[in-house]
Amino acid sequence: MLLLSAAVAFGQSLPSPEQFFGHAVGADKKLVRWDKQLEYLQLMAKGSDRMLFQEVGKTTENNPFVLMVISSPANLKNIERYRQINRRLFDPRTIASEQEAQALIQEARVFVLVTCSIHASEIGANQMTLEAVHRLATENSPEITTILNNVVFLLVPSLNPDGQIMVIDWYNKNLGTPNENAPMPWLYHKYVGHDNNRDAYMFTQKETQLIGRILYRDWLPQVWLDAHQMGSSGPRIFVMPAMDPINPNVDPLIYRNTGLLGFAQAAALERAGKEGIIYGEQYTYWWEGAMAWTGWWHNMLGLLTEVASVQLATPVEQQRAVPGQMTPAGGGRGGGRGQGAGGLLAAPTDVQFRSNYPRPWMGGRWTLRDIVDYNRIATFGLLQTAADLRVQLLDGVYRVGKRQIDMGKQGDPYAIVIPREQHDPPTVVKLLQTLALGGVEVHQAQAPFTADGAKYPAGTYVILMAQPFRAYAKDMLEAQVYPRISSAPGQPPRAPYDVAGWSLGMQMGVDTPFVRRPFEAELRKLESIDLPVGKVSGQGTAFLLSHEPNNSLVAVNRLLKAGSGVSWLTAPASLAGKSYPAGTIVVRGGQDLPATMAGLAKSLGIDAVAAEVPAGIAAMRIRSPRTALYQPWGGNMDEGWTRWLLEQNEFPFVTIHPEDLRTGNPASKFDVIVFPDISGQQIINGQTGRNVPEQYRGGIEESGLKALRAFIEGGGSVITIGRSSTLMLDSFAAPYRDGLQGIRREDFFCPGSVVRVLVDTTNPIAYGMQEDSNAYFANSMVLESVPSFPTMTTSIIVRYPNGNILKSGWLQGESYLYNKVGVAEVKLGKGRMVLMPLKVQQRAQPYATFKLLFNAILTSAVD
Numbered sequence: 124m125l126l127l128s129a130a131v132a133f134g135q136s137l138p139s140p141e142q143f144f145g146h147a148v149g150a151d152k153k154l155v156r157w158d159k160q161l162e163y164l165q166l167m168a169k170g171s172d173r174m175l176f177q178e179v180g181k182t183t184e185n186n187p188f189v190l191m192v193i194s195s196p197a198n199l200k201n202i203e204r205y206r207q208i209n210r211r212l213f214d215p216r217t218i219a220s221e222q223e224a225q226a227l228i229q230e231a232r233v234f235v236l237v238t239c240s241i242h243a244s245e246i247g248a249n250q251m252t253l254e255a256v257h258r259l260a261t262e263n264s265p266e267i268t269t270i271l272n273n274v275v276f277l278l279v280p281s282l283n284p285d286g287q288i289m290v291i292d293w294y295n296k297n298l299g300t301p302n303e304n305a306p307m308p309w310l311y312h313k314y315v316g317h318d319n320n321r322d323a324y325m326f327t328q329k330e331t332q333l334i335g336r337i338l339y340r341d342w343l344p345q346v347w348l349d350a351h352q353m354g355s356s357g358p359r360i361f362v363m364p365a366m367d368p369i370n371p372n373v374d375p376l377i378y379r380n381t382g383l384l385g386f387a388q389a390a391a392l393e394r395a396g397k398e399g400i401i402y403g404e405q406y407t408y409w410w411e412g413a414m415a416w417t418g419w420w421h422n423m424l425g426l427l428t429e430v431a432s433v434q435l436a437t438p439v440e441q442q443r444a445v446p447g448q449m450t451p452a453g454g455g456r457g458g459g460r461g462q463g464a465g466g467l468l469a470a471p472t473d474v475q476f477r478s479n480y481p482r483p484w485m486g487g488r489w490t491l492r493d494i495v496d497y498n499r500i501a502t503f504g505l506l507q508t509a510a511d512l513r514v515q516l517l518d519g520v521y522r523v524g525k526r527q528i529d530m531g532k533q534g535d536p537y538a539i540v541i542p543r544e545q546h547d548p549p550t551v552v553k554l555l556q557t558l559a560l561g562g563v564e565v566h567q568a569q570a571p572f573t574a575d576g577a578k579y580p581a582g583t584y585v586i587l588m589a590q591p592f593r594a595y596a597k598d599m600l601e602a603q604v605y606p607r608i609s610s611a612p613g614q615p616p617r618a619p620y621d622v623a624g625w626s627l628g629m630q631m632g633v634d635t636p637f638v639r640r641p642f643e644a645e646l647r648k649l650e651s652i653d654l655p656v657g658k659v660s661g662q663g664t665a666f667l668l669s670h671e672p673n674n675s676l677v678a679v680n681r682l683l684k685a686g687s688g689v690s691w692l693t694a695p696a697s698l699a700g701k702s703y704p705a706g707t708i709v710v711r712g713g714q715d716l717p718a719t720m721a722g723l724a725k726s727l728g729i730d731a732v733a734a735e736v737p738a739g740i741a742a743m744r745i746r747s748p749r750t751a752l753y754q755p756w757g758g759n760m761d762e763g764w765t766r767w768l769l770e771q772n773e774f775p776f777v778t779i780h781p782e783d784l785r786t787g788n789p790a791s792k793f794d795v796i797v798f799p800d801i802s803g804q805q806i807i808n809g810q811t812g813r814n815v816p817e818q819y820r821g822g823i824e825e826s827g828l829k830a831l832r833a834f835i836e837g838g839g840s841v842i843t844i845g846r847s848s849t850l851m852l853d854s855f856a857a858p859y860r861d862g863l864q865g866i867r868r869e870d871f872f873c874p875g876s877v878v879r880v881l882v883d884t885t886n887p888i889a890y891g892m893q894e895d896s897n898a899y900f901a902n903s904m905v906l907e908s909v910p911s912f913p914t915m916t917t918s919i920i921v922r923y924p925n926g927n928i929l930k931s932g933w934l935q936g937e938s939y940l941y942n943k944v945g946v947a948e949v950k951l952g953k954g955r956m957v958l959m960p961l962k963v964q965q966r967a968q969p970y971a972t973f974k975l976l977f978n979a980i981l982t983s984a985v986d
């Protein structure tokens with residue numbers, strides 16, 4: 124699989140980046156685009172016997188996704204052997220004795236992975252790799268020799284090549300024009316934009332799948348640094364360690380060693396005389412799902428660096444702080460990534476020297492070259508320390524893995540069992556496939572067994588805890604309990620920095636009972652986890668599908684496309700001696716229906732029952748709705764996730780922009796318009812910045828609101844996800860108000876947790892749902908009823924119960940949610956608004972609530 128190049132020992136004569144590109148790396152306003160970058164990296168790999176260039180796969184937009192493997196020529200010759208040793212050190216079940224382990228550790232090399240610039244505009248690390256690679260290819264200093272001899276350096280120069288290309292092209296296009304530094308009109312990843320690092324356990328996107336393969340299948344690095352950039356006005360670089368709370372499933376040694384390596388990076392930067400180096404603030408050790416963070420549950424030393432930003436490649440200038448004097452607010456931490464129009468950035472406000480920030484940044488000029496320098500020093504500091512501590516780091520990873528397996532054998536929990544027959548069986552398989560991409564081993568019972576007193580049939584899936592990535596499997600499937608830590612007695616507990624709960628089984632509506640005590644069962648390890656073929660049974664001219672699997676709605680989309688008749692029962696019915704609930708999908712007609720249904724059962728894992736269905740049965744006929752998805756200029760991640768989810772589930776739709784509503788007539792083109800999570804004000808006003816190009820300025824304006832009202836009154840449906848529901852409240856007088864408005868953050872806060880909701884499953888929008896369901900709450904808005912105009916008919920589809928709402932994560936002020944509304948339908952004229960402030964499709968994770976969106980779309984064109 125590795126392309127061993129015909130390496131020549133003319134390393135010294137390889138051109139430097141400056142010679143090759145005609146400018147220094149990080150020069151003001153100069154950026155090296157992905158294609159040119161690859162040309163250079165390939166030249167280095169060809170001319171040096173210290174590195175291999177590997178195209179791991181293609182990105183979302185079909186660009187090469189690249190890994191450089193860098194080590195001494197002798198190590199590269201034996202790379203397969205080192206990979207094999209590494210695999211064994213990560214899986215202590217393959218090592219017979221402590222003696223054998225120590226022998227392997229002595230022989231092994233440390234694998235250090237550095238992933239750059241997943242957030243494409245945080246481009247410094249990506250540009251830095253050109254210099255790093257040249258240095259490693261050509262330098263013969265003791266420092267470089269030690270690194271090459273002890274480390275296998277795995278370098279991913281960009282985790283988001285598509286975005287690298289987009290931001291550079293956009294930047295160059297506008298350089299020197301009135302649109303210089305204008306925000307890009309679209310996301311820097313086709314679907315998920317800046318959320319691409321939040322996909323680290325869901326593996327929905329190609330880039331996540333590729334890095335997952337490098338991490339958990341092909342290479343198993345002991346160390347993984349993910350290089351980012353932060354705001355422009357505070358510290359210059361964040362290095363590990365992060366701050367409390369830690370996660371109890373992560374071995375303490377992981378936390379110690381990430382701290383050790385972060386300190387080594389900080390020390391290298393201090394040695395170089397750099398200022399503004401901070402650790403132990405802002406970023407917490409708690410959560411899964413942000414790339415290198417996820418390494419900790421895989422016994423890997425996941426590291427983060429965040430370097431202060433410029434405006435892509437344009438320097439920023441910041442007022443200098445006067446020591447001992449308070450500076451006006453507006454500078455300091457976080458803040459914007461760049462300069463206000465023409466002016467200087469306000470002086471930094473955080474100028475107090477302290478042990479974790481000994482030489483604060485005081486302001487001044489900051490350039491892309493500075494970012495490149497900080498990244499370069501931090502990277503080589505890490506490589507050098509990894510080389511120096513080779514044995515210690517390898518031994519640590521081995522020991523953590525061994526402890527995980529020993530804990531798994533002891534039990535409590537001993538295993539997680541996942542029954543096959545559940546509400547949505549194909550989603551059970553999807554959950555297991557997702558876990559497997561994260562390196563989790565899955566077994567399947569070959570015979571019935573008993574565990575913790577409960578009986579399970581043959582076919583039940585079992586995740587044994589005695590496996591190297593035990594911490595990951597456990598953490599993904601148990602309920603998170605976010606620690607309540609106060610800064611002082613009597614103070615409210617400190618709220619999470621980001622997502623607090625992720626429990627994937629809960630989010631996906633899959634039961635995953637934990638077994639405490641060891642048990643005997645005949646288990647087979649699954650090499651691949653496949654969708655079981657659905658059954659087709661019964662006799663008759665029509666076919667019945669359960670509404671419960673999400674895949675049934677994929678089937679509906681395929682059937683509508685093929686011209687079959689699709690209806691949903693609107694009342695329970697007894698057919699062929701069996702009773703079927705409202706929502707049951709009835710399929711009639713179309714070409715060769717029995718063969719079509721057999722095909723769907725096979726490819727989607729759903730069961731179909733043939734039956735005679737009386738023509739007059741109470742049902743709604745589903746027509747293929749003409750669907751529009753609203754995309755604001757400037758990009759919106761929730762729009763991207765929604766677009767991805769609709770594509771995956773085979774919903775036909777078109778993308779519309781503000782001008783399509785501002786000047787067009789949606790009523791003639793669409794049955795339903797979906798708005799993603801974006802505030803009503805943003806929909807109306809759009810982008811307003813002075814440097815925004817004319818065609819990307821403005822929102823739907825008053826004329827768009829008018830068109831939208833005419834669209835609804837004429838029979839159209841509008842679905843508003845998240846904060847776009849404010850548009851329906853403010854502009855169309857939907858009889859609800861924002862139920863959390865004006866409530867202080869200390870009183871109510873829920874940044875990302877799994878919660879319990881009650882669902883009216885008699886409403887077609889909730890067909891196939893469970894009455895008591897899980898949902899994902901992420902800073903969501905909720906609705907509270909207000910007295911309605913008599914003309915407005917409303918139905919509440921999802922509401923919060925009056926207790927026991929939190930299932931996983933953090934929820935401060937639960938009672939503020941009691942009886943509030945998560946999803947409601949409001950009739951207006953001949954049409955309707957479906958208000959979905961609950962993020963039913965949040966980052967394509969909560970499979971348990973996807974059907975609310977799918978049903979709302981499909982019920983937009985019915986007879």
Ligand SMILES: [Zn+2]
Nearest residue numbers: 242245351352
């Ligand atoms: Zn970032």
